Amino acid sequence: MKLDATIKFKFLTIVLAIPLVYVGFQDSIGLFFPILILATLGIPHGATDHLVHQYNEGKALHKTPWSFYTKYLSYIAFFLILWIVTPSITLLAFLGLSAYHFGQTQLAYWTIKNKLARHTAYLSWGAAVLIMIFGFHLNEVAELLAPFELLAPIFNPELQSTYFLLTGLLVLAFNSMLITHRQNKEKWIGPQVLENVEFLVLALVFSQNGLLISFCLFFGFWHSLKAFYTEWSAMKEAHPEVTLGKLAIQAIPYTLISFVGIGLAVWAYTLVNVSFSPLVLIIIMISLISFPHILLFDQFYQKIHKS
Numbered sequence: 001m002k003l004d005a006t007i008k009f010k011f012l013t014i015v016l017a018i019p020l021v022y023v024g025f026q027d028s029i030g031l032f033f034p035i036l037i038l039a040t041l042g043i044p045h046g047a048t049d050h051l052v053h054q055y056n057e058g059k060a061l062h063k064t065p066w067s068f069y070t071k072y073l074s075y076i077a078f079f080l081i082l083w084i085v086t087p088s089i090t091l092l093a094f095l096g097l098s099a100y101h102f103g104q105t106q107l108a109y110w111t112i113k114n115k116l117a118r119h120t121a122y123l124s125w126g127a128a129v130l131i132m133i134f135g136f137h138l139n140e141v142a143e144l145l146a147p148f149e150l151l152a153p154i155f156n157p158e159l160q161s162t163y164f165l166l167t168g169l170l171v172l173a174f175n176s177m178l179i180t181h182r183q184n185k186e187k188w189i190g191p192q193v194l195e196n197v198e199f200l201v202l203a204l205v206f207s208q209n210g211l212l213i214s215f216c217l218f219f220g221f222w223h224s225l226k227a228f229y230t231e232w233s234a235m236k237e238a239h240p241e242v243t244l245g246k247l248a249i250q251a252i253p254y255t256l257i258s259f260v261g262i263g264l265a266v267w268a269y270t271l272v273n274v275s276f277s278p279l280v281l282i283i284i285m286i287s288l289i290s291f292p293h294i295l296l297f298d299q300f301y302q303k304i305h306k307s
Helices: 003-023 032-042 049-057 066-085 087-106 115-136 138-144 157-181 189-208 211-238 244-271 278-306
Strands: none
Touching (some): 032 211, 049 066, 049 211, 049 244, 049 278, 066 087, 066 278, 087 115, 087 278, 115 138, 115 157, 115 189, 138 157, 157 189, 189 211, 211 278, 244 278
16 A cells, blocks of 8 residues: 555544444443454455455456365464364464554555564554554453463553553554664655554554454554555556456455354354354354465565565
């Protein structure tokens, strides 16, 4: 995504997000809007992975080989095995991968040549967001993740101040990477200020809403919308016939498949006696489809940085 377009997009995101600070979706009716965002943007933004694969390979978008689906499903199976064998470590791995992916999407328009600095910036930004969400809602997090007994000391509600301290340090880390390793430093002062304003708006949104709503708003409104727009911007340069509408239509079949899969898993959950929340099951299901998605988008972002 080009710098000017990115700045306009960020301004629009911030302007649209400000009302969310004052609304405060606290009741069951308020849940409708964030869940709608998750359903229409969150999950669908990964439902075009077959097109991202074709773009990465420099091939026609409408001819996805069966080898892609075989590889994609093998990644899902691998991550499922990890959940079965070592659930606590797999949860931490998923959070780490998600943090990197969130930061990579947020800072995709930044040109950071130093590989270590680039990876540090991505991981720091994403980890800061996740830790900040957890920090505002540690009681909810501790209750939700209670089945992962090995992680109980990490999600101790008494550590709230530590979470906010870590958030501050991570914000300093990604700002340091952007300051010391960006190109054309004067040109990028404005965008860096905007990054921090956007982070502050996120903090306000998280402070006024519960855990589930905060994550739905971030995942759908910030991450998924930005990823989808970046994907379309890159694809239309190589394939001018690709419009936002066509890309959205391509996402429908795989979005429906994802909904059916999650729905079947939740239905199966109701038939057995388990000790964890259905939200944990949904987290696991989302992680299974996120793992290959994150790997695929890492290749995508590497390609657009080279072009």
